[in-house]
Amino acid sequence: MAEVKIESVSKLFGEVKAVDNFTATVRDGEFVSILGPSGCGKTTMLRMIAGFEKASLGEISIGDQLVSSSKVKKFLPPEKRNIGMVFQSYAVWPHMSVFDNVAYPLKIRRVNSQEIQEKTMKALELVHLDQYAQRFPNQLSGGQQQRVALARALVAEPRLLLLDEPLSNLDAKLRESMRFEIKELQKKLAITVIYVTHDQAEAMAMSDRIIVMHAGVIQQVDEPTVIYENPANQIVADFIGLVNFIEADATEGRVSLPELGMELAYEAPFTGKGVVAVRPEHIQLSSSGAGVKGTILHRLYLGDATDIRVQVKDKVLRVIDKGNSYQKYSEGDAVVIDFDKLIVFPNEKLS
Numbered sequence: 001m002a003e004v005k006i007e008s009v010s011k012l013f014g015e016v017k018a019v020d021n022f023t024a025t026v027r028d029g030e031f032v033s034i035l036g037p038s039g040c041g042k043t044t045m046l047r048m049i050a051g052f053e054k055a056s057l058g059e060i061s062i063g064d065q066l067v068s069s070s071k072v073k074k075f076l077p078p079e080k081r082n083i084g085m086v087f088q089s090y091a092v093w094p095h096m097s098v099f100d101n102v103a104y105p106l107k108i109r110r111v112n113s114q115e116i117q118e119k120t121m122k123a124l125e126l127v128h129l130d131q132y133a134q135r136f137p138n139q140l141s142g143g144q145q146q147r148v149a150l151a152r153a154l155v156a157e158p159r160l161l162l163l164d165e166p167l168s169n170l171d172a173k174l175r176e177s178m179r180f181e182i183k184e185l186q187k188k189l190a191i192t193v194i195y196v197t198h199d200q201a202e203a204m205a206m207s208d209r210i211i212v213m214h215a216g217v218i219q220q221v222d223e224p225t226v227i228y229e230n231p232a233n234q235i236v237a238d239f240i241g242l243v244n245f246i247e248a249d250a251t252e253g254r255v256s257l258p259e260l261g262m263e264l265a266y267e268a269p270f271t272g273k274g275v276v277a278v279r280p281e282h283i284q285l286s287s288s289g290a291g292v293k294g295t296i297l298h299r300l301y302l303g304d305a306t307d308i309r310v311q312v313k314d315k316v317l318r319v320i321d322k323g324n325s326y327q328k329y330s331e332g333d334a335v336v337i338d339f340d341k342l343i344v345f346p347n348e349k350l351s
């Protein structure tokens with residue numbers, strides 16, 4: 001178990017700044033996800049923690065040990081960092097039995113054979129594969145193969161577990177059940193985990209905290225509920241969950257939305273032009289009453305909710321309604337809209 005301290009870390013690949021001034025601390029025993037779109041630098045950051053990539057600038061410490069520093073020119077190779085890793089591809093060796101796959105990290109450390117036997121079986125029990133020890137990977141399902149990779153990452157009792165999209169090759173159902181398994185395992189072992197994903201549902205479900213990245217730069221570090229309810233900026237609001245963006249003009253105590261012909265009492269943290277973000281589940285529809293009027297364009301039945309597009313002047317808003325909207329409204333019906341909750345951001349450039 002260990003705390004991971006990352007201070008002002010940057011990584012340049014020629015002209016490309018893959019990671020730009022990344023600073024974060026992952027606490028001992030914490031499960032932290034690095035979340036962001038493809039190419040935002042998540043894997044590069046993880047590979048620098050593991051030691052497969054050297055940081056151009058900055059420092060990384062694991063526990064009390066400085067493992068990488070551009071200042072004092074220190075760089076500890078991966079095998080000296082005592083880290084377990086699981087990647088996207090299962091990376092289990094097809095010519096080795098499940099037992100030998102999991103035992104491998106102990107064998108290269110020249111651990112004695114009795115200890116290898118005990119520790120390997122213990123790791124296989126942890127991932128519920130002890131009865132499969134003598135099978136070969138091609139006799140296992142995708143989920144079981146990924147559990148072999150997990151057991152192999154844990155067998156040497158690492159102080160830190162790094163996971164890079166470990167579930168992305170699995171089908172949706174298996175992915176969900178593996179989320180629980182990984183989380184349970186992490187709690188049981190009280191191990192520090194850094195988990196890289198572009199899947200927000202995965203990050204939300206498993207993490208104590210999420211680091212949201214965009215174009216190499218950290219946008220927000222917070223608990224999942226805070227990231228969803230109070231995104232730090234437009235980029236985070238857009239990436240996490242669904243959102244309607246509406247042009248806004250903030251004055252003291254009021255926000256006007258010219259695109260909708262709407263004005264709201266709202267104390268924005270700035271005055272001037274900005275953008276209002278409203279989640280689809282925070283828009284209420286009613287068939288009558290005072291307020292801004294719209295027309296139902298489309299509605300899709302989702303079983304537990306209805307996904308609706310409402311035309312308001314020239315703008316189309318997305319609404320997710322958990323009530324009986326599908327029966328209540330038809331396409332072309334007039335509705336009145338209201339917002340339960342909104343966030344106002346100052347104008348910023350979205351890249």
Ligand SMILES: Nc1ncnc2c1ncn2[C@@H]1O[C@H](COP(=O)(O)OP(=O)(O)OP(=O)(O)O)[C@@H](O)[C@H]1O
Pocket residue numbers: 013016017018036037038039040041042043044045198
């Ligand atoms: N070895 C390399 N040489 C040059 N550029 C690289 C190298 N590795 C990564 N990059 C670039 O650095 C940026 C970040 O890549 P990285 O793989 O870290 O992103 P990511 O967020 O993990 O994306 P994905 O989810 O697609 O894996 C990208 O622009 C990528 O093209």
